Amino acid sequence: MTRMTRRGATVELAISSALAALGVTRNEVEVKVIDQGKKGFLGFGAKEAEVTVTIKHVDEPSVPEKAVTPEVATIESKEEIVVESISPAMQKQTPVEEFSDELAVKETEQYLLQIAQGMGIEDIQVSHEIDGKYVNYQLESAKAALLIGKRGQTLNALQQLSQLITNKSSDQFKVVRVDVGDYRERREQSLEQLADRMADKAVRTGRKVQLEPMPSYERKVIHHTLSNRLDIETYSEGKDPFRYLVIESIR
Incomplete structure (x- = not known):
């Protein structure tokens, strides 16, 4: 997938959600803001921000026709390359996507650190605790109020995005909880x-x-x-x- 439209409580959270789903960084994409959204009043009339994130195309050197052999036929599209006939030797060299709780937690903690730093929170500390299918992330900062937001809206958005990122790499479904102090x-x-x-x-x-x-x-x-x-x-x-x-x- 090269393009994704996402919504979020803010433009930045919508962009972060799309980046996490696409598995890319900010400098690898072009962002188009469809709707800035609005906060509403006392919880009413609020509207989510909406953005479209498109992965930038990178020109690759062309492959001479003689390099394509009859034994390996490929079908190419914008989203994937399907190899219909691959030798056993080639299969062994194919990278396998990793799935583990350790990797999932590491990626999520790194994501939370990046988001907090993007909000100007430099003293952020992230810890975690795994209890079966539950993963609890604890955030600590002198600027805790920024991480929580009005009635916990920012914290809830961070929890929703962390749920997506954790389950992207975990080997089984996890229920994620993100907390700041005892909020x-x-x-x-x-x-x-x-x-x-x-x-x-x-x-x-x-x-x-x-x-x-x-x-x-x-x-x-x-x-x-x-x-x-x-x-x-x-x-x-x-x-x-x-x-x-x-x-x-x-x-």
């Missing part, structure tokens, strides 16, 4: 308190309460917190990234 824990406590307040409001007024758009794992925190209440029900509406949760009284 995730504090955010979950805040969501639990919000859930109780909004549920009480729905019961008291008899009207539906619509929360702001949240990523799926935050909506799950709300669902789980209110799962034992018999006086309300919760459900999600809309499409990501603007999917939101509704609390409704059932009295």
Whole structure:
């Protein structure tokens, strides 16, 4: 693939997502910004940025026709070269793409370092912990607020991109969590308190309460917190990234 269109919370995050998927660096591509996106107000009216990233073409020396032998027939396209007949000796020389948890974590940590440095965060430190199918990346910096962003939007974007990069090279599917300090824990406590307040409001007024758009794992925190209440029900509406949760009284 030589061209990819991606969206993200910001133009830079959209570009980084495309670079990770294409497996190239910034100086190897041309970037066209389709939509700058907008932040919205209080979580509403937000719009993702959209970019198209195209790999630059590199001219290669032509191969004389006599170098092509009948024994090896190839079909060439812009995206791949398919070899229909390859000798056993040639097969042994074919490079094999590596897949391992160690490689996946190393690439993801390097990516997080590059993104943070691109944001002007030079003191960034990245560590990780693997627990079965779960990989937890911990970020440390004096500029933690920049990594978190408003209501965790920047941190959520970093987590989504890290999920893609980790699973690109891991030998089995991994669930990725990216945290800065104890932000995730504090955010979950805040969501639990919000859930109780909004549920009480729905019961008291008899009207539906619509929360702001949240990523799926935050909506799950709300669902789980209110799962034992018999006086309300919760459900999600809309499409990501603007999917939101509704609390409704059932009295």
